[in-house]
Amino acid sequence: MRNSYVNPVMCQECDNEIKSIIGDGWGAILIAGFDEVNNSFGNDVKMFAHAISSKVLPSMCVSTVITIDSATQTTEPVSVRIDDAFKTIMRHNVHTLVFLYSGHHDRHGFKVGMNEYFSMQHINRNIQECTHVKKVIAFVDCCQPEIIRVNEEQRLIQFNATASTDTAISSRNEGSPFTKLLVQTFTMKASGGKCALPLCKCRIDGPFITTDSLSHYIEIHRQNGLLRGMEPEKSLIKINWQNECLAYNYSYKVAFLFDIELPKPFTSKHTYVVLATAVNDYDALIQTILFPRFADLLGEQLNVHQKSMSHADKNADCLCIVYDTGPKCCEEVDNIEKLLLAWNSKRLLCCKLRFSLTGNCHKPSGFFLKNGKPVKDCMHEKKEFELTEMESFIKDLQDKRNTCDTDTEQALTDFISNMSSFIHGCKRNKLKHQIIQLRFIDLYDECTICVVYPLLVNPGATQANPAVSTGPQSTVSAATPHIPSNMNEASRPGQLNNQVNLGFNPGQPVQVVNSNPTLNSITAVGGLNATDGVQILAQTNKGTKQWHESVTMDLRYYLIYQLVQAIFPNPDAAALRHRMMKKLVAYTVQVEREMYETANSREEYFHFLADKIYRIQKHMYERRIRLREEQHK
Structure with a gap:
C-alpha cells in the first residue's frame, strides 16, 4: 500500500480504489518558531516536511503539507497564516492531521515573532473546529509543552520533547535533537545513514512505525544521551497504543x-x-x-x-x-x-x-560534439532555423568541410549527420512549418566539448502571446489556435482539420466549470470535486513551475471536460452511471496531469491539450470510416 498513490490498489469485486491507512486523506501543519539569532527551527521543520511528504521515499505520504516559518517576512502576521493553514485543512477534508511545532514557548504561548505569540488555546480551538479531522498526530518540540485538547470525536497521539515543567534543548548550529530524531526514525535506514549516536545500531523492525515502536525508539536514544537530558512525554486519547500505525517503515537501504x-x-x-x-x-x-x-x-x-x-x-x-x-x-x-x-x-x-527518430520531436533532444566551436562560428549567432533553412545550412556545411582541417571536418561531419537524422525524423512524423531552436551546452570552462540541443517549436511559440486571465471565468486570447469545436464539423470526409478549439473565444469570457451541468455529472461520477479541485491538486507537483500560478483549478477542470467530451461527446444518464465512465474520467485526469507537469509554459500546456484532443478526434473519425467501409463490404 505504500506505493498506492502511484499504483492504486483496486478492489476486485466493486472496482473501487482501496484507500491506504497511511497518507490518504492526511494533511500537515508544521510551524517553525521565531529565533532572534538564527533559523535552526526553520531548517528542522523543512527536514521534517520533506521526510513526511516525500513521494520517492513514502513514509507518511502526506500530500497537503503547510509549512509556516516564523522567520519568513510577509505582510501578514504569523498568527493569521496559522489560522489560514487550518482553514486550508478544513477545505481539503483532511481526516488525519500531523502537527509539529519546533521553537520557543513560555507562559505567553508559542513564540512566532519578535513580540508575537500564539497560544495553545488558539491551537486547540482551530483543531476542534476542523470537523473532518478525526485523528491528530502531534509533535511538540519546545519548553514546557502543553497537551492539545481535542473535541469528543477526535483522537490524539502526541509526543512532547520534554516534560511539561522542563526546558527543551536546541543547539543554534545543529538544531533540535528531538526533531532530528524524528526525521532519523523515518529516513535513516532507507538513506543508508548512521545514527547520530556513535556505534549505535538502532533499527525498527516490521513494515510500519507504530506508536509503540516510535516510543520505544525515542526511549532508547534518551537512555543513551542523545536527547541531552530531556525526558520526552507522550499522550494518547482514544488510541490503541500497540497497533496505531504512524508511518511506513524502511528497514533497508x-x-x-x-x-x-x-x-x-x-x-x-x-x-x-x-x-x-x-x-x-x-x-x-x-x-x-x-x-x-x-x-x-x-x-x-x-x-x-x-x-x-x-x-x-x-x-x-x-x-x-x-x-x-x-x-x-x-x-x-x-x-x-x-x-x-x-x-x-x-x-x-x-x-x-x-535522440530518437520515431519519438516526440517536440521533446528536447541532444547529441555530443567533441569540438563545437567550428559549428557555432558557422552559425554566426543564429539560434532559430526553419526546416528548409536548416537543410540549406547543412548543404553549406557539407561544401565547407572539404576545405577544413581534420578536427573541424570531423566536428562538421558529426553535426551534419545528427541534424540530418533530426530533420528526417521531423519529416517522418510529418511535422512541417516548424522552427528548430538550436543551443550549444558547453560542458567545461576551457574547452569546446559540448552537447547540441535542438528543439522543435511552433512558429507562434517564439512570439509573445497576450495574457490569459484566470479565475472562474477565463478567456484565452486569439493566440490559442481556432479549431473545429464539434465532431460534426471536424469529421466530414476529407475535412478533418489539424487544429482544435479548446472552447474559448477570443475576447469573450466563458464560464469554465459550474455553468456546465454535464461536467458536474461526469466529475461526480469520476470521484472529482469540481468546487475546489482537491483530487487533482493532491496528485500534482504544484508550485514547481512559475507558470502554474496562472492556471486555476476551474480552468483545469474545464479542460478535463473537453478531453472527456472528445472521447465521449454525449453521454446519457445510463452511461454516466457505468463504471467505465469512472475509468474514462480517471484516464483524462491522468492525461491532463501529465501535460500540466510536462509543459514548460501556459501556451505549451494549451498546445499539448489541443493536440491530444485533435488526435482523439482523428482516431475516432478514422475508426468510423473503417467501420463504415466494413459494413459496405
Missing part, C-alpha cells in the same frame, strides 16, 4: 541504480547509485544529480581534467531516463511516479541523451 550511457563513439556504461533521500523531484534529479555525473564521466573518457560546468536549469532536460520493454524498444520515465513504478518493477534504468 533504498537507492536507484542508473546505467549512464555515454554518446557515440563511447560504448561503455557506468553504474551510478542515487539514494532515494537525495531525490526531491524529477527535474532536480536530472539537472543537479544525473547531468553533472554524465558530464564528469564524459570528461574522464576524454581526459579532460576540469570540473564540469553547472547546468541546474532546463538545458539539462535533453538527458532522459529509459528502460527496455523489448528488443529495440524502450519507454521513457518522465516523472517521479513512473520512476517509482519502474523501480518497484525491478526495471534496469538507463540514463542517456534523448
